[in-house]
Amino acid sequence: MTTRRDFLRNAGATALAAGLASRAQAGIPEAMIQDKPGTQGPRHPVDGPSYHPVVTLNGWTLPYRMKDGVKEFHLVAEPVVRELAPGMTAHMWGYNGQSPGPTLECVEGDRVRIFVTNKLPEHTTIHWHGIRLPSGMDGVGGLSQPQIKPGQTYVYEFTLKRSGTFMYHPHADEMVQMAMGMMGFFVVHPKNPDFMRVDRDFVFLLSAYDIEPGSYTPKVSTMTDFNLWTFNSRVFPGIDPLVARSGERVRIRVGNLTMTNHPIHLHGHDFEVTGTDGGWVPRSARWPEVTTDVAVGQMRAVEFTAEAGDWAFHCHKSHHTMNAMGHGLPTMIGVRQDDIAEKIRKLTPDFMGMGSAGMADMAEMDMPLPDNTLPMMSGQGPFGPLEMGGMFTVLKVRDNQPLGDYRDPGWYTHPEGTVARLYTGEEPATVRADAPPVAASDLRVRKPGGHMDH
Numbered sequence: 001m002t003t004r005r006d007f008l009r010n011a012g013a014t015a016l017a018a019g020l021a022s023r024a025q026a027g028i029p030e031a032m033i034q035d036k037p038g039t040q041g042p043r044h045p046v047d048g049p050s051y052h053p054v055v056t057l058n059g060w061t062l063p064y065r066m067k068d069g070v071k072e073f074h075l076v077a078e079p080v081v082r083e084l085a086p087g088m089t090a091h092m093w094g095y096n097g098q099s100p101g102p103t104l105e106c107v108e109g110d111r112v113r114i115f116v117t118n119k120l121p122e123h124t125t126i127h128w129h130g131i132r133l134p135s136g137m138d139g140v141g142g143l144s145q146p147q148i149k150p151g152q153t154y155v156y157e158f159t160l161k162r163s164g165t166f167m168y169h170p171h172a173d174e175m176v177q178m179a180m181g182m183m184g185f186f187v188v189h190p191k192n193p194d195f196m197r198v199d200r201d202f203v204f205l206l207s208a209y210d211i212e213p214g215s216y217t218p219k220v221s222t223m224t225d226f227n228l229w230t231f232n233s234r235v236f237p238g239i240d241p242l243v244a245r246s247g248e249r250v251r252i253r254v255g256n257l258t259m260t261n262h263p264i265h266l267h268g269h270d271f272e273v274t275g276t277d278g279g280w281v282p283r284s285a286r287w288p289e290v291t292t293d294v295a296v297g298q299m300r301a302v303e304f305t306a307e308a309g310d311w312a313f314h315c316h317k318s319h320h321t322m323n324a325m326g327h328g329l330p331t332m333i334g335v336r337q338d339d340i341a342e343k344i345r346k347l348t349p350d351f352m353g354m355g356s357a358g359m360a361d362m363a364e365m366d367m368p369l370p371d372n373t374l375p376m377m378s379g380q381g382p383f384g385p386l387e388m389g390g391m392f393t394v395l396k397v398r399d400n401q402p403l404g405d406y407r408d409p410g411w412y413t414h415p416e417g418t419v420a421r422l423y424t425g426e427e428p429a430t431v432r433a434d435a436p437p438v439a440a441s442d443l444r445v446r447k448p449g450g451h452m453d454h
């Protein structure tokens with residue numbers, strides 16, 4: 001992680017100063033811009049009721065100002081440049097300098113006033129997904145309001161009646177604007193800071209992009225065949241780790257604004273789904289899981305007690321832990337290519353026969369790639385290449401991680417005798433199990449015929 005506590009303290013002071021400066025002015029609060037993709041630490045409230053802030057993975061929380069008892073935010077919809085991982089940037093649309101936009105954090109009972117300025121080349125709106133509000137504040141262009149034209153600023157104002165985890169996104173030219181990266185999180189904390197209290201509370205959105213190798217702008221009409229599967233518009237190895245201390249209660253809130261479902265899987269723990277975008281899940285309705293499917297337009301908050309180690313945390317669709325790849329690749333497992341490769345190389349000197357024993361060797365190959373294109377799988381772990389991309393990161397839990405410290409602690413030091421080891425003894429002879437005899441009655445197959453059973 002790029003942020004440190006002292007940096008955070010300074011950032012908080014800057015926000016406070018900015019808040020004071022803007023308070024002197026009437027009208028719209030200034031729009032704060034963030035152009036760095038690193039995870040910012042929690043932004044503690046400087047004003048209004050107390051709460052335990054969230055940490056947005058590879059993102060940040062938008063500062064607010066208080067004006068006459070109303071929390072005021074300023075979102076700017078605009079073209080942005082987002083680094084998806086070192087070595088690749090994308091030309092997207094987002095809010096306040098980033099895609100996704102900043103997380104908004106409020107408290108149940110807050111009155112909010114959100115100014116939305118449109119700096120896009122086309123009209124937009126913002127829909128506040130999951131929040132109960134007057135229908136005219138719901139942000140559906142044409143249905144609940146006129147679209148916000150380029151250059152205009154609209155004001156949304158409502159009272160947050162319930163705590164929970166919500167999202168925001170355009171409801172105007174939605175296919176294009178969401179394919180370009182326009183979305184963000186809206187967290188409403190409970191009025192009672194001890195209700196559903198956790199020690200660490202992470203949030204991020206699932207989003208997917210289709211960016212041709214060598215290009216920068218997402219294709220906006222792709223329906224299912226995306227090639228970049230992201231946590232908060234980042235792909236592994238560009239996604240920061242989730243860091244915790246052993247024994248801490250950890251919550252991870254995951255919202256899905258892609259075009260397909262994502263079974264989100266955590267190693268080394270079992271968790272419970274404690275919240276959806278409809279609200280908190282009562283204790284009696286929870287059950288233990290290690291994977292939870294987050295369907296399109298859904299949010300799932302999971303909670304668990306952190307156990308020491310380095311634990312993979314990823315989407316369980318194996319294509320979603322890969323970066324841009326050709327889905328038309330033939331399976332070459334078991335195909336001998338050495339003789340034919342020599343012949344092809346005479347015609348195309350760069351040709352490499354590959355994948356005869358799977359595709360793992362491709363992670364180690366130094367293949368020439370087009371500019372602004374990431375390898376299909378990459379990342380280096382303490383034991384070798386990690387062979388991952390896309391929706392993958394590591395939950396790093398340490399016994400001695402300082403409270404409130406989100407810095408990457410490095411790789412886990414395994415206690416002696418707790419790492420899988422190479423066997424170097426004798427190999428016993430292979431023994432084939434005898435198949436038990438099959439009874440004749442087991443082979444009776446009834447062929448379909450007639451409708452006598454109907």
Ligand SMILES: [Cu+2]
Binds near residue numbers: 261315
């Ligand atoms: Cu997935």
